Every structure is written in C-alpha cells, then in structure tokens.
Amino acid sequence: SQTIHQWPATLVQPVGSPLSLECTVEGTSNPNLYWYRQAAGRGLQLLFYSVGIGQISSEVPQNLSASRPQDRQFILSSKKLLLSDSGFYLCAWRGKQSYNSPLHFGNGTRLTVT
Amino acid sequence: AQSVTQLGSHVSVSEGALVLLRCNYSSSVPPYLFWYVQYPNQGLQLLLKYTSAATLVKGINGFEAEFKKSETSFHLTKPSAHMSDAAEYFCAVSEPTGRRALTFGSGTRLQVQP
Numbered sequence: 661s662q663t664i665h666q667w668p669a670t671l672v673q674p675v676g677s678p679l680s681l682e683c684t685v686e687g688t689s690n691p692n693l694y695w696y697r698q699a700a701g702r703g704l705q706l707l708f709y710s711v712g713i714g715q716i717s718s719e720v721p722q723n724l725s726a727s728r729p730q731d732r733q734f735i736l737s738s739k740k741l742l743l744s745d746s747g748f749y750l751c752a753w754r755g756k757q758s759y760n761s762p763l764h765f766g767n768g769t770r771l772t773v774t
Numbered sequence: 775a776q777s778v779t780q781l782g783s784h785v786s787v788s789e790g791a792l793v794l795l796r797c798n799y800s801s802s803v804p805p806y807l808f809w810y811v812q813y814p815n816q817g818l819q820l821l822l823k824y825t826s827a828a829t830l831v832k833g834i835n836g837f838e839a840e841f842k843k844s845e846t847s848f849h850l851t852k853p854s855a856h857m858s859d860a861a862e863y864f865c866a867v868s869e870p871t872g873r874r875a876l877t878f879g880s881g882t883r884l885q886v887q888p
Contacts, residue, residue, distance in 0.1 A: 666817075694875055703880035704818075704865065744845040750817055759868045760825040763876050765817035 662687035666751050666766035673773055679724075679738040681753030681769050682733040686732065693752040694763065695726055698748040710734060711756075746773045776801045776867045780879035785786075793852040795864030795882045800846065806868035808876065809839055809846045810850050821863075824848060835859070859880045860886045 664688045670744055673679060695707040706719045708726035716726050723742050727735045734751055752763040761769050783797040799805050804823050810818040822833025829841045838849045852862060862883045866876040 669815075671852075693875060695849060696878075704878040706875050706877075709875055752818075754874065756874075759874045760823070762808055762820045763866075764825055765810075765819075768815070768818045771841075 662753075662764065664751060664753055664764055666749075666769055668769060669767065670770045671772070673741050673771065675743055675773055676740045679736070679745070679771070680738075681736040681751075683734040683736075683766055684732055685734075685753045686689055688732070688753065688755065690731060691755060693728060694752040695734065695736050696750045696752065698750060699723075704730040704750065708736070735758070736739050741773045743773050746771055753769075775804075775878055776805065776821075776869055777877060778807075778865045778867050778877060778879040780865050780882050782882055783880065783884065784883045784885065786887060790854050791848070793822075793841075793855045793859065793884065793885065794883065795850040795863050797839075797848045797879060798835055798846050799865075799867050801850060807839075807841065808868070809837070809848075809850050810864045810865045810866060811861050812864065812881075818864060821850070823856040851871045853864075855884075855886045856886065857886050860884055 666683050670688050693710045697706045698704050710716050710728045723740050748768050750768045751766040755761050777800045808823045809821040812818045821837050822831045824831050824841045831836045836851045858861045862881045864881045865879040
C-alpha cells in the first residue's frame with residue numbers, strides 16, 4: 661500500500677532563517693506531488709506541484725521554492741522566512757491515471773515563524 | 775475555473791442529530807467532487823468521492839453525499855452525529871487540467887454537543 665511521510669511535524673523558526681520541509685512517498689512510482697498551505701480559517705492554498713523529477717510549477721509568487729530531486733521526494737524550501745510563512749503545510753500525492761482519483765495527504769508540518 | 779463554496783464556516787449539532795454540511799460547486803465541465811475530513815493537527819482524510827457513477831455516494835464513518843446537478847450541490851450528510859465526528863470538513867473539486875490538483879472550499883468546522 662502507498663504511504664506518505666512528512667517531517668518534521670512541528671517547527672518553530674525565527675524570521676530570516678532558512679527552511680526545509682521534506683516529503684516522501686512509498687508504494688507508488690511517478691506520482692504527481694503537491695504542496696498546500698493551510699492558514700487559519702482560510703482553507704487550502706496550492707503552492708507547488710510536480711509531475712516528474714525536476715519539474716516544478718509554482719502557483720503563487722512568494723518566499724518559497726520547491727524541488728523534486730527524486731521520483732518520490734518533494735522538498736519545500738525558503739532562504740529567509742517571513743512571519744507570513746507561518747501555517748500548516750501539507751504534502752500530497754496523486755496517481756496519474758485519472759483526474760477522478762483523490763489526493764492523498766501527509767500528516768502536515770505546523771510551521772511557526774517568530 | 776472550477777471552484778467550490780462551503781456555506782457555514784461553523785456548524786454545531788447535538789449528538790444524535792442530523793449532520794448537514796453544504797457544498798456548491800462551479801464547473802464548466804462535469805465535475806469530480808470530494809469530501810475530506812481533518813482532525814486537529816493532522817492531514818486530510820478522504821471521506822468520499824463523486825465520479826459520476828452514482829449520484830448518491832456513501833463514504834466512511836456513516837457519511838454520504840448526494841450530487842445534484844440542477845442545484846450544483848454536493849452536500850454531506852450523516853443521520854446521527856457522534857462526538858468523534860467533531861472535525862473540519864472540506865469539499866473539493868478536481869481540475870481536468872495539466873496540474874490535476876484539487877481546489878478546496880474554505881472548510882466547515884463541525885462541533886458536536888453532548
């Protein structure tokens with residue numbers, strides 16, 4: 661069966677510090693991968709998606725970047741965090757078979773920028 | 775562009791009462807629709823999905839949803855609420871485009887009173 665791992669679960673970082681969040685998927689190959697951010701009371705905002713190694717699409721201009729160095733690894737980064745980067749970050753994967761297949765989410769990372 | 779609207783950011787019901795969470799969608803093509811549940815500090819878990827096979831869809835934990843094209847709605851219901859149903863619920867629509875992501879509503883927080 662497929663599983664998705666995200667770490668760390670929680671993170672407190674000062675403004676201006678770098679960020680690296682990692683997500684890995686097991687049990688499937690060549691998935692579509694996604695980073696969403698959830699701000700309090702605002703639903704989920706798609707940040708990045710990837711259809712293959714090295715292929716990253718950004719949905720909104722911001723202080724973050726993403727990379728996919730391996731087929732089942734997706735990394736969210738920042739060189740200098742802002743207060744507005746605080747939120748709950750969710751990684752998800754989806755098979756390529758059809759767009760009626762659901763997204764499968766990791767357990768998320770709670771990021772607090774102080 | 776496809777979108778979903780969830781009416782009511784907070785819904786409170788008594789234990790044993792009917793649960794009704796509302797979702798309306800906007801789509802220029804036949805939509806694929808999903809309901810997810812999120813418990814505090816966790817990722818999203820799929821409750822059910824509509825993929826045009828049947829208008830009444832049954833999901834996990836006793837939830838079901840009915841697709842009504844004439845009303846562009848996909849409301850989530852459960853006949854009898856349990857305390858364990860207290861969580862946040864998200865409606866989402868699938869996009870038949872290159873990124874094949876899901877677009878989420880802003881969520882409805884369900885409270886269950888004893």
